[in-house]
Amino acid sequence: METMLTIENLGKSFKETRVLRNISFEVRKGEIMAILGPNGAGKSTTIRNIMGIMYPDEGSITFHNYLDIPRNKIGYLPEERGLYKNVKIMDVLLYLAELKDYPLKKAKERALDYLEKFDLEGKENVPVEELSKGMGQKVQFIASIIHEPEFLILDEPFSGLDPVSQDIFKEEIRKLAEKGTAILLSSHQMNLVEELADRLFMINKGQKVIYGTMDEVKTEYANFKCTIRGKNEKSTLERLPEVQRVEQDGNTSILYLNNNVNPATWIKHLPEQLIINELNIDRVTLHEIFIDIATGKSGMKKVGESNA
Numbered sequence: 293m294e295t296m297l298t299i300e301n302l303g304k305s306f307k308e309t310r311v312l313r314n315i316s317f318e319v320r321k322g323e324i325m326a327i328l329g330p331n332g333a334g335k336s337t338t339i340r341n342i343m344g345i346m347y348p349d350e351g352s353i354t355f356h357n358y359l360d361i362p363r364n365k366i367g368y369l370p371e372e373r374g375l376y377k378n379v380k381i382m383d384v385l386l387y388l389a390e391l392k393d394y395p396l397k398k399a400k401e402r403a404l405d406y407l408e409k410f411d412l413e414g415k416e417n418v419p420v421e422e423l424s425k426g427m428g429q430k431v432q433f434i435a436s437i438i439h440e441p442e443f444l445i446l447d448e449p450f451s452g453l454d455p456v457s458q459d460i461f462k463e464e465i466r467k468l469a470e471k472g473t474a475i476l477l478s479s480h481q482m483n484l485v486e487e488l489a490d491r492l493f494m495i496n497k498g499q500k501v502i503y504g505t506m507d508e509v510k511t512e513y514a515n516f517k518c519t520i521r522g523k524n525e526k527s528t529l530e531r532l533p534e535v536q537r538v539e540q541d542g543n544t545s546i547l548y549l550n551n552n553v554n555p556a557t558w559i560k561h562l563p564e565q566l567i568i569n570e571l572n573i574d575r576v577t578l579h580e581i582f583i584d585i586a587t588g589k590s591g592m593k594k595v596g597e598s599n600a
């Protein structure tokens with residue numbers, strides 16, 4: 293896949309404090325690349341450097357190998373929402389399209405089409421200030437893609453959306469990627485990231501901790517876990533082979549297994565006296581990987597130990 297955006301060894305300090313160190317990743321045509329990290333990790337600072345809102349102290353950011361990033365080819369849904377309040381929705385959208393040199397007739401058609409998709413049909417003459425938070429977010433999303441950008445940055449696009457609207461956003465984001473848009477997605481909603489992202493970059497304290505495809509990350513970081521429903525002593529479960537730790541809630545126990553355990557072999561060695569009403573084996577979720585890596589809670593690879 294063709295590389296669109298390349299970030300190499302990005303470094304940034306605010307006064308004496310270094311908030312980004314050696315950040316390198318790329319975003320390719322037609323992919324959804326997630327940038328993840330705990331609060332204060334450096335995601336927004338990375339995005340602001342890409343957008344030219346601030347400049348890096350070290351490293352480079354190139355678009356199709358050029359240092360000059362053409363603003364009319366980029367779409368940006370910022371974390372801080374804000375549209376001109378007393379202006380009608382259509383006027384805002386056309387104004388923003390015009391700023392990106394996009395043909396107005398086409399922009400109007402696209403705006404009407406998206407307003408319909410987002411359940412805002414007939415609202416084109418409503419002033420922005422009369423919209424609910426979720427409706428305003430939909431309009432801002434349309435504003436970020438009205439000009440058919442090649443590269444799209446979505447900073448927390450799902451916050452404040454109801455589940456139906458989240459699904460509509462998810463579908464539109466997928467469609468944009470299928471049409472070839474390169475998408476950089478920042479979100480704390482791990483389940484949505486897990487469903488959407490092709491690759492991910494996780495940052496903590498300004499440094500890379502994970503970089504790879506969702507499958508690579510799962511294979512490298514997500515061990516298997518076994519959920520057993522049945523009344524068993526926690527200490528009995530903890531003594532089972534290859535069990536890293538056990539979490540118990542009532543009669544439900546989750547056994548986190550060591551790296552490289554083959555669950556088919558492991559399950560054959562479970563003692564017969566265990567009480568098993570139900571048993572499931574899954575890989576741990578992205579949510580659990582995120583928490584484990586950010587907190588160093590389990591025996592999984594911790595921050596700084598990654599060689600990804």
Ligand SMILES: Nc1ncnc2c1ncn2[C@@H]1O[C@H](COP(=O)(O)OP(=O)(O)OP(=O)(O)O)[C@@H](O)[C@H]1O
Pocket residue numbers: 306311329330331332333334335336337338
């Ligand atoms: N303009 C600024 N001046 C000084 N420090 C800043 C500035 N902007 C960000 N920082 C600091 O840089 C670090 C990274 O912040 P950043 O906003 O990039 O984090 P983030 O990963 O986007 O967090 P969140 O998930 O909370 O949005 C934080 O320690 C923050 O306090």
